[in-house]
Amino acid sequence: MLTSLKHRIIALCIGLVILTATASLTGFWWSTNQFNERKTQDAINTAQNVYKQYLQAKERLLLTAANVLTADFGFKQAIATRDADTIASALFNHSQRIDAELMLLLDTQGNLISSNQQNITLPEDTPALMRELQSHNNESTFLVIDKVLYQAIILPVKAPRTIAYTLVGFAITPKVTQELRDLTSMEVSILAKVDHLTVTSLPVASAANNTDFDVLAYMDSQSVHRLLTDAPAYANAELELPALQDNPISVVLSADLRNDYAEFDQLVLTILGLSLATVLIGLLASGFLARNLTRPLQQLTKMAKAFAQGNYAATMAEKKPSSEICALVDAFHEMGSDIQSREAQIRFAASHDSLTGFLNRSAILETLSQRLQKQPNQFLLALDIKGLRHINDKLGPQIGDQCIQMVAARMQVMAEGLNASFARLGGDEFLLLLESRDEWPVARCVAELQRHLEAQYAVQGLEINLRFSLGVVVAPEQGDNADDLLRRALIALDNAAGEGGQVYYYRQGEDEEHLARLQLIDELKQALSANDGQLFMAYQPKLNMRTQAIDKVESLIRWRRNSGEWVSPELFIDLAEQSGLIVELTQWVIATVVAQIAQWQSQGITMKAAINVSAQDIVDEAFLPYLQQILLTYKVPAKLVTIELTERDMIENEAKGIAALKSLKELGVVVSLDDYGVGQTSLGRLKMLPIDELKLDKVFILKLDESHEDQCIVQSTISLGHQLGFSVVAEGVETKATLTLLRDMGCDYAQGYYLSRPLPALEFGKWLGEYHEAG
Secondary structure, three states, X not given: OOOHHHHHHHHHHHHHHHHHHHHHHHHHHHHHHHXXXXXXXXXXXXXXXXXXXXXXXXXXXXXXXXXHHHHOHHHHHHHHHOOHHHHHHHHXXXXXXXXXXXXXXXOOOOOEEEEOOOOOOOOOOHHHHHHHHHOOOOOOEEEEEOOEEEEEEEEEEEOOOEEEEEEEEEEOOHHHHHHHHHHHOOEEEEEEOOOOEEEEOOHHHOOOOOOOOOHHHHHHHOEEEOOOOEEEOEEEEEEEEEEEOOEEEEEEEEEEOHHHHHHHHHHHHHHHHHHHHHHHHHHHHHHOOOOOOOHHHHHHHHHHHHHHOOOOOOOOOOOOOOHHHHHHHHHHHHHHHXXXXXXXXXXXXXXXXXXXXXXXXXXXXXXXXXXXXXXXOEEEEEEEEEOHHHHHHHHOHHHHHHHHHHHHHHHHHXXXXXXXXXXXXXXXXXXXXXXXXXXXXXXXXXXXXHHHHOOOEEEOOEEEOOEEEEEEEEEOOOOOOHHHHHHHHHHHHHHHHHOOOOEEEOOOOHHHHHHHHHHHHHHHHHHHHHOOOOEEEEEEEEEEOOOXXXXXXXXXXXXXXXXXXXXXXXXXXXXXXXXXXXXXHHHHHHHHHHHHHHHHHHOOOOOEEEEEOOHHHHHOOOHHHHHHHHHHHHOOOHHHEEEEEEHHHHHHOHHHHHHHHHHHHHHOOEEEEEEEXXXXXXXXXXXXXXXXXEEEOHHHOOOOOOOHHHHHHHHHHHHHHHHOOOEEEEEOOOOHHHHHHHHHHOOOEEEOOOOOOOEEHHHHHHHHHHHHHHO
């Protein structure tokens, strides 16, 4: 056996050799690659200059020929007299003189007068083609005529006013690309993508020229097998040529890299061989510098393996170890003790909450499973501290943490001697697991827990009263496995918090209802992602009471699942708000409604549309930029969009809400306060809100023609709204008498089933047409 010194010497020598060889090889590889890339790029740049000079020479030839032709007095006289033979002769002679394949004479309307080609087919919109060619200011343009690619120029024939136009062009043929290839040493391909036309110097494309031959796909498919991987055989540069706006044409310059690869790989193999030889020599040389390994090293290795298996009591049996080995053995034992201590801490931290010392979620599930196997009669109390976030925000997280610790301590005091298990599930959620006993029934445990927890808390000189929600689930009646029991305890806790009570006992079937709601949320995500028609917008018209015109609608989202089942908007909108999906849902609504407004505009219909948003939407930082972007995308004026939000939404985050509404008004969007009259908006708050419109809740409108009290409320609200500068909308109009009363009261808009139910866009368009026809 060899000593550790030998290993170190061998490792050092071989490491240095390998490091040097690797550094040399890497440096060579990198520098050569950089050189080849620069060389290829320089070649491409040179090729660009060559092809530009080539095309410019062609362009000057075209311009000279066209100028000579258009300046020819006899040619002008022939055009003026419509002497077809003379015109044809002149075109033919000039085309032969400069080898131009295309010579056209067009009148000022774009009609073909004469051509040097028989039966040539011009584009359908020749006048537009002429105008675009003229806009290029005597510069050549690449275009496709009758499935042939040309470099062409157009010049007017003036006598002295313009009497015709001459279009002169060179055909771009494989011969041209081959000439460019000979000049640039690169493959040259000219692509007219709209017409699927390709002219290339590639030999493999000779049978496919002027067809759908995809040059870029062919180039991408060509590869060269190198030392470690395949590499592309060509480096391509695609450059746009001057062409028509609706028919872009580009040139692709392709540098063949195969020879470079071959030379480079040969050099790499040579250096790699030299490096391997050097490593071998280093290995042999280093072996002469060391001796056999000592027995202590073997035993230390065994000792380390024992430590790795958790046996920290292992030691070595060497009779006369050196002082260095003894020190190393002592260090091993110290390390083993430290590792044991850290492992214990890690195991505790992995299963316990650091703040309270309670079990965490995964640990309580394991504990619950074990306890159910021994004794199935258990019950769980899920506990939530109400308003803990408010305490953290107002008094600081240190106060909040101390409150949590004191709650945990009281839970332990209450359950002392009851074989209880405790867990902290989240920031303010706890779980108490107790075994069912005759002397300690569930109701008594709940009452005792409430008594202990609801006593006042003294924290850093502050007297704090905490409020709690409790969810209770009993095993085995309401579940016999840990996952189900924990989930149902949390469902009961959510119901306790949602109903505003303190204690809620789980009821059979609520778990299934909870899972159904989760499934509905998942389906809503999929419907938004797929945008397959399950979600659609319905539009309810609003009658302008002054003009009797329908110039506004309210946009209402509807959901019909693929199974044909309708989902209540109140249900899935509430689920979207709870799950955080409401922002994405509102963005879908905004995009759909603004697109519909744009479609109506294209049909000559100016229609304003109201969109309902939530409190989460209005304070979302992305809401306003997204709305701006959608309006810009569809070119819809902001004044055609109304944002409706309820009094409840405004109160939830009033400061941010007011700031957001001001930004909306600056954008030009109309802001409407929905469901006015049934919320908590005071007159003092009303005057502060930056709104444009009040929308009376339908509770005042449904029986307006029968209730004197409703009439007084509606009349006063309309007057108040007008005096504050707001327009007033009444929803829930279901009778003609109600509509008449609203008109007499001066209400601005009316909406309800008397006019129409909410309709999909297509049906709404038909209804609007019938409404206009009826007068």
